[in-house]
Amino acid sequence: MNLSRRRALAGLALGTTLGAAAWPAAAQGGTAGYPTKPVRLIVPVGAGAAPDVVARLMAERLGALWKQTLIVDNKPGAGGIPGMSALAHAPADGYTLGFVPAAMATITPLIYKNPQFNPDTDLTPIATVGTSPLLLVTPASSGIKTLAELARHAKAQPGKVNFAAPQSNSLPHLAGEMVSRAGQMQLFFIPYPSPPAAVTAVLSGDALLTADGLPGLLPHIKAGRLRALAVTSDKRLPGFEDIPTVAETYPSFEAIGWFSLFAPAGVPTAVAEQLNRDVARVMQAPELVARLAEMGIYPRTGSVAEAREFYQAQRGSMKRIVAELGLQAQ
Incomplete structure (x- = not known):
């Protein structure tokens, strides 16, 4: 990646993402015309880190689609616990979401004695945004x-x-x-x-x-x-x-980084489905696909159910390796 592109990405990572086109009405507990106010997007890493850059690229385009502001809220530190805990305990109304890297959702709950959130009961995956192989x-x-x-x-x-x-x-x-x-x-x-x-x-x-x-x-x-x-x-x-x-060489092996959109458990189904569709829509824009490829990230789409299946499979894989290695929570 050339220097100008790096500076452009760094500048984007420090900016506030804004938005633009209203959603259709969301039924089943959702608010008509959702979102009708700014949406908070928690990112459990510092500004300028790769997950933050991707989160802001996504937020910029979602905001343009919704005609609403997305406020990117960086909460780094302690394996992502401050951000993940804030997301887990936020109202499940669709106005607080989390852009979550793989490690925070799968490894942190296994290696910290008090992660302050339970990914199985406090959070729900909405959309798998992209994968980042090693x-x-x-x-x-x-x-x-x-x-x-x-x-x-x-x-x-x-x-x-x-x-x-x-x-x-x-x-x-x-x-x-x-x-x-x-x-x-x-x-x-x-x-x-x-x-x-x-x-x-x-x-x-x-x-x-x-x-x-x-x-x-x-x-x-x-x-x-x-x-x-x-x-x-x-x-x-x-x-x-x-x-x-x-x-x-070693069949069935897979160990990848990924980024997913999460919401607090209990978010209305209609809101989750709309979020899933709109994330897929913006992440497939050709110019964004090209930019992410420079970062070694590949967009991944699928339904809410597929996002949850993917997360459970990834979480299960990390549980197995942590158990096999005999790692103890600290």
């Missing part, structure tokens, strides 16, 4: 070209091959642990304070493997410094068909 990369100088070669190399020296990831219990960390278990590699995990720090560890030779989203890795891949071994989605990515999926 790439597994190794130094190009390592000579390792496939996951099978990585597994052979790691098995030859169990516990001595380092895997770098940003922070313990992050999605890249758990994805790496899942690959390690799938291939019986016994990789040694080393936490780093941020994704760029983990990538630097691989570039410097302090670690043999890391996982990160496409934007942070592609410049190094294109420059020949890193080699992509696999992508963690269940299908190869458009434009990167030469990179195999992990599932091609």
